[in-house]
Amino acid sequence: MASLFQAFLCGLLAYVARWERVNPQSAFSSSTMLGFLTGIIFGDPLAGLMVGGTMDLLYLGIVEIGGATPPRPEIATIITSGIVIELAQPAEVAVALSFPIAILAAQLVNLAFIINTGYMHYIDSLVAKGKFGTAEFVHLTGGLTTEFLFQGVAAFLGVWLGSAAVSAIYGAVPPAFWDSLITAAQLVICVGLAALLRTIWKPEVVAFYLIGFGLAAFLHLPMVSIALLMGAVALYIFTTKKVETTGAPEKVEEKPKERKLSSSEFFRIFLRSLLLQNTFNSERMQASGYWFSIFPVLKKYYSGKELVENSKVHLEFYNNNPVTSEPILGMNIAMIEEGVATPELQRNLKAGLMGPLAGVGDAIWWFTIRVIILVLGASMALQGNLVAPFFIWGGGIIFIFGAKYLLLRYGYTSGLSLLKTAEVTGGIERYLDLFTIVGASVIGAVTGTWIGLYTPIEFMHAGAVIFKLQDALDFIMPQLLSLIGTVSAVYLLRRGVSLFKLMVAYMLLGIVLGYLGLLAAVPF
Amino acid sequence: MPIALMRVDDRLIHGQITCAWLSFVNANKIYVVGDLIAKDPIAIMGIKYSKISGIDSDIFSVKDALENLKKSTDRIMVLVKDPETALSLIENGAKIDWLDVGQIGYKEGRKQVAQTVSVNEDEAKTFLKIKNLGVDVIYRQLPDHNPSDFIETLKKHFKNIEVQ
Numbered sequence: 234m235a236s237l238f239q240a241f242l243c244g245l246l247a248y249v250a251r252w253e254r255v256n257p258q259s260a261f262s263s264s265t266m267l268g269f270l271t272g273i274i275f276g277d278p279l280a281g282l283m284v285g286g287t288m289d290l291l292y293l294g295i296v297e298i299g300g301a302t303p304p305r306p307e308i309a310t311i312i313t314s315g316i317v318i319e320l321a322q323p324a325e326v327a328v329a330l331s332f333p334i335a336i337l338a339a340q341l342v343n344l345a346f347i348i349n350t351g352y353m354h355y356i357d358s359l360v361a362k363g364k365f366g367t368a369e370f371v372h373l374t375g376g377l378t379t380e381f382l383f384q385g386v387a388a389f390l391g392v393w394l395g396s397a398a399v400s401a402i403y404g405a406v407p408p409a410f411w412d413s414l415i416t417a418a419q420l421v422i423c424v425g426l427a428a429l430l431r432t433i434w435k436p437e438v439v440a441f442y443l444i445g446f447g448l449a450a451f452l453h454l455p456m457v458s459i460a461l462l463m464g465a466v467a468l469y470i471f472t473t474k475k476v477e478t479t480g481a482p483e484k485v486e487e488k489p490k491e492r493k494l495s496s497s498e499f500f501r502i503f504l505r506s507l508l509l510q511n512t513f514n515s516e517r518m519q520a521s522g523y524w525f526s527i528f529p530v531l532k533k534y535y536s537g538k539e540l541v542e543n544s545k546v547h548l549e550f551y552n553n554n555p556v557t558s559e560p561i562l563g564m565n566i567a568m569i570e571e572g573v574a575t576p577e578l579q580r581n582l583k584a585g586l587m588g589p590l591a592g593v594g595d596a597i598w599w600f601t602i603r604v605i606i607l608v609l610g611a612s613m614a615l616q617g618n619l620v621a622p623f624f625i626w627g628g629g630i631i632f633i634f635g636a637k638y639l640l641l642r643y644g645y646t647s648g649l650s651l652l653k654t655a656e657v658t659g660g661i662e663r664y665l666d667l668f669t670i671v672g673a674s675v676i677g678a679v680t681g682t683w684i685g686l687y688t689p690i691e692f693m694h695a696g697a698v699i700f701k702l703q704d705a706l707d708f709i710m711p712q713l714l715s716l717i718g719t720v721s722a723v724y725l726l727r728r729g730v731s732l733f734k735l736m737v738a739y740m741l742l743g744i745v746l747g748y749l750g751l752l753a754a755v756p757f
Numbered sequence: 758m759p760i761a762l763m764r765v766d767d768r769l770i771h772g773q774i775t776c777a778w779l780s781f782v783n784a785n786k787i788y789v790v791g792d793l794i795a796k797d798p799i800a801i802m803g804i805k806y807s808k809i810s811g812i813d814s815d816i817f818s819v820k821d822a823l824e825n826l827k828k829s830t831d832r833i834m835v836l837v838k839d840p841e842t843a844l845s846l847i848e849n850g851a852k853i854d855w856l857d858v859g860q861i862g863y864k865e866g867r868k869q870v871a872q873t874v875s876v877n878e879d880e881a882k883t884f885l886k887i888k889n890l891g892v893d894v895i896y897r898q899l900p901d902h903n904p905s906d907f908i909e910t911l912k913k914h915f916k917n918i919e920v921q
Binding site: 296298299300301303343431432433434515516517518549550552553554581582584585586587588589590591592593594595596597599600665666727729731732733 | 767768769770771772773774775776777780781794797799800802803804806807809810811812860862863864869872873875898899900901902903
């Protein structure tokens with residue numbers, strides 16, 4: 234049974250984790266880290282690490298895009314880690330328990346977005362009255378009293394009451410049921426991987442997925458080796474592929490204008506921009522965060538009525554990927570400095586660029602670099618490597634903070650000259666290809682390494698086993714069922730089956746087939 | 758006229774399009790359509806930026822879009838900012854079975870009718886005209902979301918709306 238103190242710590246962890254997930258996004262809130270920390274709270278960091286790694290694989294393909302809220306894994310990881318450690322169950326059991334919690338967590342997030350709309354209106358009225366300091370304070374505290382608090386309370390209650398509830402039914406359910414959950418969990422992870430693959434499912438991606446799978450399943454190469462090997466292959470393709478010259482950026486003739494922000498002022502704006510989503514609301518999404526980020530610049534150049542009017546421009550609807558939002562903010566600041574920032578131009582800049590840049594940012598982040606870092610980290614976690622959570626966190630800090638800072642700098646120094654650039658593609662897609670190749674390979678490697686579906690079906694004659702079906706399958710190809718599990722899920726998702734329904738269906742299928750002894754899985 | 762999907766979304770191209778819808782409807786090209794945005798240099802710039810992630814996209818006025826749709830053999834996803842543009846496309850020959858409503862941001866005069874959609878009365882009536890042309894109007898942010906009848910939603914929020 235979890236003590237009240239343990240439950241409190243878990244609640245606090247969930248509070249901080251959700252804040253981190255929404256705001257600075259340095260990957261501290263990866264499931265691997267949360268499982269690990271919950272494990273420490275419950276005295277078994279290794280078991281927590283296993284649950285965390287499992288969850289990162291499971292939720293890999295459930296991406297958060299454009300203000301839609303899919304099932305959220307943070308509190309699900311914390312609560313299920315606690316329960317699984319208390320009951321001394323394998324990490325896979327957490328998968329089944331995590332669903333309802335992750336869905337509830339998403340509902341709580343949506344509820345908070347609706348309540349935050351109230352904060353948004355309050356910020357409007359404060360700005361109209363010129364009470365900017367209070368408005369900033371409301372943005373800074375909004376989410377702390379809604380979104381993150383809800384998650385904290387839910388985690389506290391879940392850990393405190395959940396383990397008792399699960400313990401109560403634990404004895405009443407036959408052990409074979411818990412074993413079948415391992416099979417079910419691995420089938421569901423197949424769907425999780427498929428959710429990611431369905432979006433990038435093109436012939437070249439399929440090829441690299443299969444190569445990654447083969448290297449893991451046939452040659453048993455470790456995940457990191459596969460990533461490095463495929464990175465080398467990608468680099469070869471990248472450097473030998475012909476570049477179409479038409480895509481090269483046209484040289485901008487004018488020199489970038491002298492910029493006026495001191496480096497400490499610039500850094501403060503960067504820090505503020507990390508809080509873009511703190512009071513995310515369903516009516517205008519990141520509007521208050523954008524205003525909060527740019528406000529020091531507005532204050533520097535405007536006063537009185539003008540400051541109010543310019544603030545209002547930035548309290549209008551805004552929605553972008555937090556990383557690719559940075560160049561827009563940078564350009565906007567440059568525009569104000571140069572004295573050309575009419576309300577209309579600023580509106581056009583934000584509305585015209587936020588969508589396309591969000592499209593680019595989401596595609597790059599969710600399907601390339603993040604996948605590689607998380608898969609490698611989760612694999613380390615499943616091997617019981619305590620470095621795993623810090624590997625993921627470090628990767629997040631380098632890539633997310635690095636990209637945000639550089640893009641803000643780029644937007645700011647280039648300013649409006651960015652808009653005059655004739656073509657912007659300039660071969661950036663090729664870098665993307667590089668990451669997609671490695672990403673697809675490591676997902677293939679996960680299928681070959683961690684998914685371990687097999688059939689225990691045997692035929693007996695005169696008291697001796699005469700034929701094992703799995704032997705026949707292995708003769709065709711090792712890990713055939715794991716591959717079928719994943720590829721069939723990609724097929725069904727691409728045929729329009731909804732992700733959630735498919736996950737539930739595969740889970741039920743796994744429980745039934747597992748219970749009947751037709752399908753089994755090698756535990757992690 | 759190969760329209761894989763027509764969607765009303767005032768962010769036009771963005772993450773939900775590039776990461777979810779394109780592959781779901783199996784489209785290989787995006788047309789961003791609107792008479793005003795086709796002339797807006799920043800919007801045109803935005804389309805160029807969107808090509809970074811390897812997406813084939815173009816920006817057209819309604820008239821040009823219709824002409825290009827007629828000639829094209831691609832599977833095209835059509836994105837419009839507002840229901841008026843969708844209506845004029847449909848009235849002038851763009852063939853679709855259903856119109857996807859994804860996102861229309863709040864501004865003064867609009868009323869929030871769904872999680873991500875705010876409309877004023879004129880816009881609501883335009884959606885109704887689309888419905889009356891035999892096109893289902895469906896609210897669906899992402900392929901994984903359950904589709905819901907957007908006209909029913911509008912009826913709850915605007916009284917003087919009727920379907921013929």
